[in-house]
Amino acid sequence: MVELEPPLCQQRIAPVIALYDEAHLNDSRNFPQDGAKSQLNKAFWREKTLAQMSEQEWESLCDGCGKCCLYKLEDEDTGEILYTGVACKLLDIERCRCTHYRQRCDLVPECLDLRRGFDQFRWLPATCAYRLLAQGEDLRAWHPLISGRAESVHEAGVSVRSFAIPESQVKDLTDHVIEWLD
Ligand code: SF4
Numbered sequence: 001m002v003e004l005e006p007p008l009c010q011q012r013i014a015p016v017i018a019l020y021d022e023a024h025l026n027d028s029r030n031f032p033q034d035g036a037k038s039q040l041n042k043a044f045w046r047e048k049t050l051a052q053m054s055e056q057e058w059e060s061l062c063d064g065c066g067k068c069c070l071y072k073l074e075d076e077d078t079g080e081i082l083y084t085g086v087a088c089k090l091l092d093i094e095r096c097r098c099t100h101y102r103q104r105c106d107l108v109p110e111c112l113d114l115r116r117g118f119d120q121f122r123w124l125p126a127t128c129a130y131r132l133l134a135q136g137e138d139l140r141a142w143h144p145l146i147s148g149r150a151e152s153v154h155e156a157g158v159s160v161r162s163f164a165i166p167e168s169q170v171k172d173l174t175d176h177v178i179e180w181l182d
């Protein structure tokens with residue numbers, strides 16, 4: 001039995017998670033702006049831990065891919081998480097940004113502040129800057145802090161801009177499971 005209860009969205013940037021079961025599946029989620037790099041200490045992410053970062057540094061790490069603002073389905077039995085192409089109602093898909101970032105946790109109660117729930121990385125995409133740094137890796141070449149341009153994440157095909165579907169247009173999340181190559 002599929003439970004698509006109020007989306008369990010997690011993150012600052014919270015991904016949105018609902019529960020699913022496999023049988024049903026077979027039936028059928030502030031980003032850096034251009035110029036932000038120059039306002040920050042050079043390559044601060046190589047010199048500080050995530051916990052040591054200022055709020056500005058922390059926020060600038062988000063590459064603006066929007067992946068974490070997609071609904072996800074969690075297998076009730078195994079805990080496996082599947083991504084869908086369905087975006088949270090507050091996501092501006094063209095810009096891949098939350099339209100009410102400061103109020104997001106009030107407007108979408110399940111949206112977690114990643115900085116407060118930092119141990120919950122398993123559902124973050126492999127390209128996510130927070131996950132990469134937490135794993136001891138560097139940012140990717142297309143990251144706006146490396147490229148100096150917010151558009152580079154879209155040009156690299158990493159963002160959800162080209163395929164995300166607004167939540168208002170979807171009846172059944174299980175019809176929109178996606179598989180992406182990180
Ligand atoms: S409330 Fe905003 S940050 Fe949270 S999942 Fe929705 S669009 Fe993303």
Ligand code: SF4
Pocket residue numbers: 013029061062063064065066067068069124125127128129130
């Ligand atoms: S970089 Fe991470 S936190 Fe930022 S939008 Fe992408 S997945 Fe979400």
